[in-house]
Amino acid sequence: MSTQPDTYTRILEAARDLIYASSYADVGVQAICEKAEVKKGSFYHFFPSKQELTLAVIDNYYEGLKDSILREAFSASLSPAERFQKLFELTIARQELIHQQTGHVLGCPFGNLATELATSDEAIRCKIEGLFGRLQELMRETLVEAVAREKIEDLDIDATAEGMFAYFEGVMLLAKTKNDPAVLRKLLPATAQLRIHNIN
Template structure:
């Protein structure tokens, strides 16, 4: 049984907790199945993620997501009150996927710290190359894309993206701290240098997208390991 009425349940709770509860605060009493069809939710998230990444947030409506996912609108609104709530869930899932499939391996401490940054650069290039071969277009960074499109319009999405960028910053800070501890770096502002490195990554990805040329990343990204913000600057 699917509820036609959108539940006022936060998308973040839905995805991050991984469980579903009866929402007694809703005006109408809706019985939510205790074992909901998770594959439906997965299909909605996957379709929304793919469509928004290849096009944009604004260009992809709920109807298009439902059609792509092969689900009815009632199912969609069973999980998400709105496209914005869906997008918050997509961002959570995309970050978790990126962490488990990429960041954890890229930033593993099996090689010297600054070489991890080169591995990050190489992985980002290979990812964008694979996407470009698949779609014919450089699609850029899924997080940077939504950050640019929505930061001035959807504060909840901006805040979610800000938290994701801070987590990425923490990853790179750890690399830099390891490099300082190993004596490979000194006199740098670790937090600002991590920010500068992320900025460089995002900007290279933007240029690759506007030139529709993934080789921009191959040329530019490895230089990320040379960026320093000196400690005394601030």
């Protein structure tokens, strides 16, 4: 039996957790190998560069989100309002748990990496822009249903979905900066109330 998949996963998850807890630049190959309990040779076998590792980390993080918060929140069995509420509840609960465990609000892993690397690594910036587009699309689809049910008029749906996503990211950034999960509890639910109207 090959142990390769296991080694690959250990490296990936070690890198993901270390980068999320601090930053891309702050985490070296040495620290990843120590946490993953692998030799440096193994690291470079699977990930010839830190950029390739980080692109895989971003995918891994997104898959984890899809299988947990996103699946539960954006369920067809929930009304649009319930979907948004579930998204906020699960996000707050996760950040509160992380804060209890680490002493820090870590915020959005994608927003963190985008802010750090958008100007210096175009591949990573594009990757995160793509994921942001998918997250924003989930909000947009929910909003379209909400508009149909509630007969909201003159709403610029695309701008509102993008604005909701921006607000969500901004609240995460603020909670991280204040290192206070209460910011999320106070502000995140207002995401669903955001409205950008068509200018006629």
